[in-house]
Amino acid sequence: MSTHAEFDKITGGEEVLGRPFTVTRETIADFALGSLDFNPLHFDDDYMKEQFGKTTFHGVIMHGMQNFAMITRTLTDWLVPRGGYHRRLETRWLTPVYLGDTITPVATVKRKLETNGSRWIVFDINVTNQKGVSVATGEAMAEFADVFPGAPA
Amino acid sequence: MMSVLKLEEYENDFWKDVDNRMSWDQIIPGDLRNTKPITLTKEVISQFAKLIGDDNPLYYDEEYAKSTPYGGIVAPPNIHIVLMFACTDVSDWMRSPGTINCGQNWYYNIPARPGDTITMRGSALDKFIKKERLFAVHENVFTNQHGQVICTGRGQTIRPV
Numbered sequence: 163m164s165t166h167a168e169f170d171k172i173t174g175g176e177e178v179l180g181r182p183f184t185v186t187r188e189t190i191a192d193f194a195l196g197s198l199d200f201n202p203l204h205f206d207d208d209y210m211k212e213q214f215g216k217t218t219f220h221g222v223i224m225h226g227m228q229n230f231a232m233i234t235r236t237l238t239d240w241l242v243p244r245g246g247y248h249r250r251l252e253t254r255w256l257t258p259v260y261l262g263d264t265i266t267p268v269a270t271v272k273r274k275l276e277t278n279g280s281r282w283i284v285f286d287i288n289v290t291n292q293k294g295v296s297v298a299t300g301e302a303m304a305e306f307a308d309v310f311p312g313a314p315a
Numbered sequence: 316m317m318s319v320l321k322l323e324e325y326e327n328d329f330w331k332d333v334d335n336r337m338s339w340d341q342i343i344p345g346d347l348r349n350t351k352p353i354t355l356t357k358e359v360i361s362q363f364a365k366l367i368g369d370d371n372p373l374y375y376d377e378e379y380a381k382s383t384p385y386g387g388i389v390a391p392p393n394i395h396i397v398l399m400f401a402c403t404d405v406s407d408w409m410r411s412p413g414t415i416n417c418g419q420n421w422y423y424n425i426p427a428r429p430g431d432t433i434t435m436r437g438s439a440l441d442k443f444i445k446k447e448r449l450f451a452v453h454e455n456v457f458t459n460q461h462g463q464v465i466c467t468g469r470g471q472t473i474r475p476v
Contacts, residue, residue: 183368192365195322197367198322198400200326200410201410201412202329202413214476215476225416227393231367231391234392255416298418311426
């Protein structure tokens with residue numbers, strides 16, 4: 163099926179539900195090696211008892227970019243089989259995510275738009291924890307182009 | 316000089332070299348960060364995807380990847396997460412312990428592929444104080460060996476006092 167036909171099937175308000183992700187010391191250690199981000203915020207229990215300017219934490223926190231990675235996974239898992247291209251992701255971290263928390267991203271189709279050259283989907287992004295509290299919000303943009311971006315020659 | 320990205324070769328103690336890094340006071344918006352190009356392999360792409368929790372076969376299964384419009388294995392779009400640390404050295408201020416990420420905006424132009432050599436151009440764009448917190452805005456651009464843009468992004472961090 164063409165990307166055009168796939169684009170036409172998408173409806174405003176449609177929700178793309180991500181898989182839940184639970185934070186453990188192992189997932190943090192994996193993310194640190196994967197990202198090369200070894201900030202002690204994510205490992206050092208004693209360090210996390212300190213004051214960070216006006217900010218205090220109660221324990222080590224998940225890498226903020228783990229949110230970003232789980233949002234990306236949610237979008238690409240849905241887009242790749244439809245021939246859509248993940249064009250953009252804008253995020254804000256609202257509250258820290260701690261060990262034992264489970265986060266779940268949801269992308270909601272907010273807008274469908276056709277420009278001179280292509281077709282676009284704008285998503286609202288919301289990542290909630292197990293208490294239903296938003297830990298991250300954002301927007302994403304996907305393109306359903308006739309020519310796939312960067313396709314091999 | 317070409318250098319192949321191997322995650323295990325990087326320093327994992329961010330306290331080392333802490334005194335060699337610029338504090339918020341010393342960061343000059345517009346000054347380029349020191350960077351070096353790195354080359355991506357199939358191995359490091361699949362390792363990265365697995366470690367950040369992304370199990371899409373597009374990043375490790377050549378047969379599957381060939382059946383998609385990508386035409387072969389690609390790096391996840393968010394490969395910039397590791398490229399930022401991989402292309403900078405131990406004195407880079409983004410490694411300062413206590414750096415707090417507030418959120419990021421990224422635009423994806425074309426995918427990075429195995430064998431690509433990626434160059435980073437990065438700088439602080441701005442710095443400001445809000446509610447007694449010290450903020451820096453950063454901007455990064457990653458390009459491949461053909462000079463094509465892979466992705467561009469910016470973000471905000473709260474800098475340690």
